[in-house]
Amino acid sequence: MTNLVDLESIPPIDLFGEAVRARRVQGDNLTLAIVELAPDAIVPEHRHPNEQLGMVISGDVTFTLDGETRHLGPGGTWRILSMKPHEVHAGPTGAVVIDVFAPVRDDWDSKPRLEPRAPAWPTGS
C-alpha cells in the first residue's frame, strides 16, 4: 500500500447523506478527514470521545462549540476536546474543511462508501 496518495483517488464516505461527505487518511492513532459540506449543509450538534481539531480550506461555515459561535472562512480553526458539543452550518456556497481526530474515527467504517470521484477542492484537479 502506498502512503503518498492524491485526494481524488480516495473514495468519499457519506457522513450525513449527500450533504456531508468525507475522505479519510487513516493512521494507527489519528484520522485526517477532508470534509465537503454542501451549500447550507447542517451538521447538527453532536459530541464524541475523539478529540477533534480542524480548519476551513475553502468556503465558509458558522461553527458553534461549547457555547461559542463564530463565522469562519479559509484559515479559521477549531479545537474540540473530548465530548465537547459542536455544530456546524455551511455557508451558501458550501465549504471544504479538514478535521483531524484522535483516536481514529473507526465508527465511520460502517458509513456508505462511494466510488472515487473528483473532490470539490482542489478545483481543477
Add this chain to the structure above:
Amino acid sequence: MTNLVDLESIPPIDLFGEAVRARRVQGDNLTLAIVELAPDAIVPEHRHPNEQLGMVISGDVTFTLDGETRHLGPGGTWRILSMKPHEVHAGPTGAVVIDVFAPVRDDWDSKPRLEPRAPAWPTGS
C-alpha cells in the same frame, strides 16, 4: 481561551530557520500544524515517534517516505507511521501544507516563537 481561532492570529514557530515555519492548534492528544515552506526549502530526512498525516494546501512538494518518492500538489496526502523516515523538498514557489501528529509535538515548545503575522495561505486574509 477561545477554541475558534483564525490562522493569522496564531504566532508562527521557526522549525528549520526561516525556511520552514509552522502554526499550531494544540489539543490534548494531537497537534494540527499549518506549515509554510519557503521556495526550494528542504526538510532533511528525519523520524519521530509521533505518527504524522498531512496534505498539501498550496504549492507543491516532493515527498520521500520510507523509500517511496512522489511529487504532490494541492490535495496530495501522506501517511507516516511512527518512526518512519521522511524527507520533503518544496517546489520553486514554496508550499503550504498541513501536518497532524499524535501524540502532540511538545518538542516544538522550545522552538523560536515569532510575532503574529499574515500567513502565506490563505492569500488576501
